[in-house]
Amino acid sequence: MAVIEVRRLRKRYGETVAVADVSFDVAAGEVFGIVGRSGAGKTTIVECVVGLRTPDAGTVEVLGLDPRRDRAEVRQRVGVRLQDSSLPDRITVAEALRLYASFYPRPADPRDLADRLGLGPVLRQRYGRLSGGQQQRLAIALALVGEPSVVVLDESTTGPDPQARRETWDLIEGIRAGGTTVLMVTRLMAEAERLCDRVAVIDAGRVVAVDTPGRLVSTVDGEQRISFRPSVPVDEAVLAGLPEVTSVRRAGNELRVVGGGNVLAVVIGRLAADGIVAEHLRVDQPSPDDAYPELTTRGADD
Amino acid sequence: MTELIRTEGRLLLRDPASLFWAIGFPLVLLVIVGSVPPFRQPQAGLGGQRIIDLYLPILVVFGLAITTVNAFAVTIARYRERGVLRRLAVTPLPPYKLLVARVVLSVATQAVALVLLLSVGVALGIALPGQPVGYLAAFVLGLAALLSIGMLVAAVAPTAAAGNALGTTLFFPLMFFAGLWVPVPAMPALLRVVAELTPAGAATQAMREAALGHWPNPAYLLVMAGWAAAGWVLAVMLFRRG
Numbered sequence: 001m002a003v004i005e006v007r008r009l010r011k012r013y014g015e016t017v018a019v020a021d022v023s024f025d026v027a028a029g030e031v032f033g034i035v036g037r038s039g040a041g042k043t044t045i046v047e048c049v050v051g052l053r054t055p056d057a058g059t060v061e062v063l064g065l066d067p068r069r070d071r072a073e074v075r076q077r078v079g080v081r082l083q084d085s086s087l088p089d090r091i092t093v094a095e096a097l098r099l100y101a102s103f104y105p106r107p108a109d110p111r112d113l114a115d116r117l118g119l120g121p122v123l124r125q126r127y128g129r130l131s132g133g134q135q136q137r138l139a140i141a142l143a144l145v146g147e148p149s150v151v152v153l154d155e156s157t158t159g160p161d162p163q164a165r166r167e168t169w170d171l172i173e174g175i176r177a178g179g180t181t182v183l184m185v186t187r188l189m190a191e192a193e194r195l196c197d198r199v200a201v202i203d204a205g206r207v208v209a210v211d212t213p214g215r216l217v218s219t220v221d222g223e224q225r226i227s228f229r230p231s232v233p234v235d236e237a238v239l240a241g242l243p244e245v246t247s248v249r250r251a252g253n254e255l256r257v258v259g260g261g262n263v264l265a266v267v268i269g270r271l272a273a274d275g276i277v278a279e280h281l282r283v284d285q286p287s288p289d290d291a292y293p294e295l296t297t298r299g300a301d302d
Numbered sequence: 303m304t305e306l307i308r309t310e311g312r313l314l315l316r317d318p319a320s321l322f323w324a325i326g327f328p329l330v331l332l333v334i335v336g337s338v339p340p341f342r343q344p345q346a347g348l349g350g351q352r353i354i355d356l357y358l359p360i361l362v363v364f365g366l367a368i369t370t371v372n373a374f375a376v377t378i379a380r381y382r383e384r385g386v387l388r389r390l391a392v393t394p395l396p397p398y399k400l401l402v403a404r405v406v407l408s409v410a411t412q413a414v415a416l417v418l419l420l421s422v423g424v425a426l427g428i429a430l431p432g433q434p435v436g437y438l439a440a441f442v443l444g445l446a447a448l449l450s451i452g453m454l455v456a457a458v459a460p461t462a463a464a465g466n467a468l469g470t471t472l473f474f475p476l477m478f479f480a481g482l483w484v485p486v487p488a489m490p491a492l493l494r495v496v497a498e499l500t501p502a503g504a505a506t507q508a509m510r511e512a513a514l515g516h517w518p519n520p521a522y523l524l525v526m527a528g529w530a531a532a533g534w535v536l537a538v539m540l541f542r543r544g
Contacts, residue, residue, distance in 0.1 A: 004528070028334045050392050051392070052388065052392065072394060075392060075393060075394040076394045078392075080389075080392040082385060082388055082389055082392065084385045084388075085385030085386065085389035086384045086385055086386065086389075087384075087386060087389075087392050088313055088380075088381070088386065090313050090316040090317070091309065091312075091313060095309050095312065098305060098309070099305055099306060100393065102306065103393040103394050103395045104307035104393075104394060105394075143388075146393075146394075156427075284387060
């Protein structure tokens with residue numbers, strides 16, 4: 001059974017369409033990622049899932065409940081980290097945990113939770129004096145303090161401190177190990193690849209792909225992009241006719257060839273057979289983070 | 303709810319500047335006004351009252367206005383600006399409860415301020431209110447009316463800076479009509495009518511009458527109740543999480 005079910009979600013702010021048409025399911029115990037560049041509509045999707053916004057069209061169900069209509073129950077069972085939210089500067093870590101614990105019927109023990117998240121040593125410190133990483137950990141602790149069945153983590157806008165990021169990754173892996181369903185937002189395919197069971201790639205308010213991160217990356221991995229300047233003009237049709245080649249494009253006197261498998265050797269061999277040299281040869285090997293722009297620009301290119 | 307009030311109370315105690323303006327500053331003003339000998343002489347123009355007698359209710363209202371139109375409003379606006387309200391909105395806590403907690407703290411702060419002002423007043427030779435029930439009624443209604451204005455500011459201000467600007471802009475006219483610069487009885491007739499229709503002016507006049515041992519004019523109480531009711535209704539309509 002799906003824990004989160006989003007069907008044909010649509011949301012507009014005035015003239016701007018933030019979410020055009022988004023559907024996906026998150027299964028129980030899964031870590032599901034929403035990946036996309038900023039402005040793709042990720043935060044709006046999250047806000048609809050947690051009931052902060054009402055969709056213009058489509059439906060959202062969380063644990064079989066409507067986040068707007070069944071507000072009270074959804075809020076008890078879903079823990080959230082929002083993107084641009086913070087705490088009063090003068091509140092201490094212990095006070096924040098105790099306060100948020102008091103909102104829930106069966107909360108986690110704030111002290112245990114703090115120890116688990118490495119916040120034990122800063123319990124008496126004020127929020128305003130915590131490091132960025134500690135503030136992030138506290139935000140996750142507050143999402144967990146109600147012992148939720150589902151955790152929704154919007155992307156944190158705090159700077160990309162690599163140390164803090166790695167700590168956060170460990171925490172999310174810990175949540176998954178506890179069997180809690182996680183819906184998380186990120187801009188980084190590498191992060192999704194490390195943490196998520198499945199990923200929805202969002203672009204311009206639409207889902208471009210839903211798959212395991214491994215398969216998303218290998219879709220792109222199977223492809224290589226070669227560019228070069230032939231020493232003598234080449235008939236593009238000859239290269240396009242090769243089975244390994246998926247596309248050939250000319251940009252000035254440069255040729256750009258995209259293909260799979262052994263495409264590099266085949267193209268170079270074919271050129272060599274005609275006595276043509278590939279000058280300024282470049283081959284691009286995609287990394288995990290290339291998968292995302294690759295997937296989202298493909299439609300526009302073709 | 304108790305945990306929320308306790309936590310917000312601790313945060314308030316960690317903000318000494320805001321407590322000073324709400325409690326300490328009116329006390330300091332009272333001591334200064336009370337130490338000037340001419341202000342301790344009965345004035346024929348004030349119906350035999352002394353300036354310090356007249357100033358005590360004005361300073362009570364000063365504290366009320368600072369606490370509500372400024373401190374209360376700016377705190378909520380800051381919470382909106384920093385996403386504290388949004389964060390609370392995704393917890394099971396009903397959103398109005400934060401406002402209730404802050405109202406409880408404003409009432410507590412001003413109850414303390416009232417007790418301190420009356421005590422220091424006694425030390426300076428100002429008699430306790432002759433009609434204590436009427437005095438308390440005027441105090442409570444004045445607090446309710448000013449809180450509703452603070453609530454309105456809190457409802458519309460997107461940031462702490464905006465809340466502060468709006469609150470301060472309202473504070474000075476409110477205190478003018480409360481009689482901080484020119485006591486209401488000394489105002490020209492037309493200005494006095496306007497003053498008596500403002501929440502702060504009605505509050506000081508009602509308290510002045512109660513201090514003299516009379517039951518306050520119901521018109522003053524009605525003015526304050528009207529501001530309180532209208533402000534609350536409007537604030538509830540305008541309130542947004544931001």
